[in-house]
Amino acid sequence: MTDLWTSLRRFLDTEREVFGDFLLLDGARQAVRHAPEPPPRPAVVARAPVTADPAPAVADEPLLFDLPPAAQPVTTREEWMETNDLQEMHNRISGCLKCALGHTRTKFVFGVGNARASLMFVGEAPGADEDAQGEPFVGRAGQLLNKILAAIAMKREEVYICNILKCRPPNNRTPLPEEVELCLPYLKQQIALIKPKLIVCLGLTAAQNLLQTNESLTRLRGRTLEFAGTPLRVTYHPAALLRNPNWKQPTWEDFQAIQKLLAGLQA
Numbered sequence: 001m002t003d004l005w006t007s008l009r010r011f012l013d014t015e016r017e018v019f020g021d022f023l024l025l026d027g028a029r030q031a032v033r034h035a036p037e038p039p040p041r042p043a044v045v046a047r048a049p050v051t052a053d054p055a056p057a058v059a060d061e062p063l064l065f066d067l068p069p070a071a072q073p074v075t076t077r078e079e080w081m082e083t084n085d086l087q088e089m090h091n092r093i094s095g096c097l098k099c100a101l102g103h104t105r106t107k108f109v110f111g112v113g114n115a116r117a118s119l120m121f122v123g124e125a126p127g128a129d130e131d132a133q134g135e136p137f138v139g140r141a142g143q144l145l146n147k148i149l150a151a152i153a154m155k156r157e158e159v160y161i162c163n164i165l166k167c168r169p170p171n172n173r174t175p176l177p178e179e180v181e182l183c184l185p186y187l188k189q190q191i192a193l194i195k196p197k198l199i200v201c202l203g204l205t206a207a208q209n210l211l212q213t214n215e216s217l218t219r220l221r222g223r224t225l226e227f228a229g230t231p232l233r234v235t236y237h238p239a240a241l242l243r244n245p246n247w248k249q250p251t252w253e254d255f256q257a258i259q260k261l262l263a264g265l266q267a
């Protein structure tokens with residue numbers, strides 16, 4: 001028995017020397033040989049950022065949002081500010097819906113008259129007639145203004161007439177501060193383009209909003225004030241004269257002073 005074990009052991013040692021641990025490894029070797037190849041590992045590729053509309057490569061161009069805030073351009077300018085032509089400006093803002101009045105107006109009331117006028121009138125806002133026709137001062141108040149102009153030897157076509165607001169407030173109520181704030185830049189641009197020699201505010205609302213003052217009409221009348229370097233006078237709104245004829249005489253005096261002042265400015 002001992003001999004048998006000794007012979008068997010010697011045989012295994014010989015086999016191990018020649019073939020290695022074949023008895024143990026052969027099965028495993030076969031399994032490895034027939035095992036499916038593992039899928040190749042995907043190469044790691046740097047992904048470009050996904051953009052909806054890839055811009056053409058601009059070498060070393062700093063991006064806008066990389067600039068410090070102080071260097072960023074102001075982008076509040078609007079298209080209507082970029083023209084020096086009054087009609088073009090009209091075309092660009094006639095669809096304005098910046099305030100609620102844009103949704104209730106019948107017609108936008110830009111202004112009317114001579115684009116190079118020496119004398120410019122500023123009223124409050126369009127009324128019912130102006131809203132219907134798209135032109136300022138065309139109702140009874142407008143007809144009275146025409147008569148006053150004739151009395152100082154001027155025609156409506158010679159002057160420029162507009163309002164603080166371009167759209168009619170419901171029931172002719174006084175313009176709200178937020179409406180004025182949104183609409184006033186249009187009037188300022190019109191003044192800048194027309195460059196009148198004299199501005200006349202018709203009524204307290206026009207005067208207070210253009211001059212940014214709380215002074216009364218009594219204090220504002222009879223003085224030559226100034227808006228952005230342009231002389232400015234204040235008188236009654238023609239609609240007020242229709243309500244109170246007692247104000248016609250002081251208005252006539254105001255217009256005589258306006259005529260005299262304008263003559264001096266044109267000389």
Ligand code: SF4
Pocket residue numbers: 096097098099100101102103165166167179182183
């Ligand atoms: S009132 Fe002036 S700001 Fe308001 S919608 Fe009319 S044009 Fe625009």
